[in-house]
Amino acid sequence: MIGAGAIGLAIARSLARDGRDVLVLEAAGTFGTGASSRNSEVIHAGLYYAPGSLKARLCVEGRLRLYEFCARWGIAHRRCGKLLVATSDAQLPILEQIASTARSNGVDLLALDRRDTHALEPQLECRAALHSPHTGILDTHAYLIALLGQAEADGVTFAYGSRVTSLRLQESGVAIAVNGTSPALLASLVVNAAGLDAPALARATEGFPADRIPSSYLAKGSYFALAGRSPFAHLVYPVPEPGGLGVHVTLDLAGRARFGPDVQWIDTVDYAVDPARAEHFYPAIRRYWPALPDGALRPAYAGIRPKLSGPGEPPADFHIQGPAAHGMPIVNLFGIESPGLTASLAIAEYVAQLVRAM
Secondary structure (H helix, E strand, O other), X not given: OEOOOHHHHXXXXXXXXXXXXXXXXXXXXXXXXXXXXXXXXXXXXXXOOOOOOHHHHHHHHHHHHHHHHHHHHOOOEXXXXXXXXXXXXXXXXXXXXXHHHHHHOOOOOEEEEHHHHHHHOOOOOOOEEXXXXXXXXXOHHHHHHHHHHHHHHOOOEEEEOOOEEEEEEEOOEEEEEEOOOOOOEEEOOEEEOOHHHHHHHHHOEEOOOHHHOOOOEEEEEEEEEEOOOOOOOOEEEEOOEOOEOOOEXXXXXXXXXXXXXXXXXXXXXXXXOOHHHHHHHHHHHHOOOOOOOOOOEEEEEEEEEEEOOOOOOOOOOOEEEOHHHHOOOEEEEEOOOOOHHHHHHHHHHHHHHHHHOO
């Protein structure tokens, strides 16, 4: 197993519960340091994703599993709900299309006019909105710790500071080179849940068919925290923009607000937040919150999404590829961006089913 983010932890836990001996190799010094700790911490309902897609199916199933998991294991979370807003007449058809997609995905929504929306959030300005009551937030770190603890209790071993540099198929299994060393480890099955590094790792797999590795891109998203008290009790999202869901309001469990992420296409991993990007945040936020004061935004953090579609291209689905696709005892997880955190437990079960079918 390669990768100890939310996806890797959930998969390791599932495979161990199926009776497999699982070793997790993680390049970083601890678990969950990548996208798992650099996101909005939102439990998504499943509004946006193409009906029948993996994103739609695994988000809806994962959301149900995640709420149940949080309730059972005492993970702090809140079903605060989300308002998806149209701020102009031109955006109303987009809102209607999202409502139609959500219905096809089995997601409940309530359509609100301007007056209804203003009654829920007095400082919010819009032409209309969709209320998603099943959207929520969670303590991601506590969730990761719970997954880690359960995986370890089921016998999973973790090796941090262990960067996988190449894979090679042998008669007896897959040889795994760690930190460039030889001889390599030998595994009967490898699950590549390396996040941003998953496509590069597939390319470093000797004999792996190149046409089975999708094109990949990096989309950086910066977040800015609001100085002072949040005026909102719900999450607030504009209609989606190319490459992301727009600069939206998310809340932490203490009620503090942060805004983001934006979309910045990059070539190399860089998590620094440029304070100057706030210049683009203010006008975007003021479309739905005109009262945002000058100087109220503070740089917070940035995350990077592993995209399978580039600028101007339609959103790509998750790409979860088992041995049937390429003939090797390897499962690759490509493009696991949002709603990956929400879908993590469902993704783990999906991968476990692929492995059981081997």
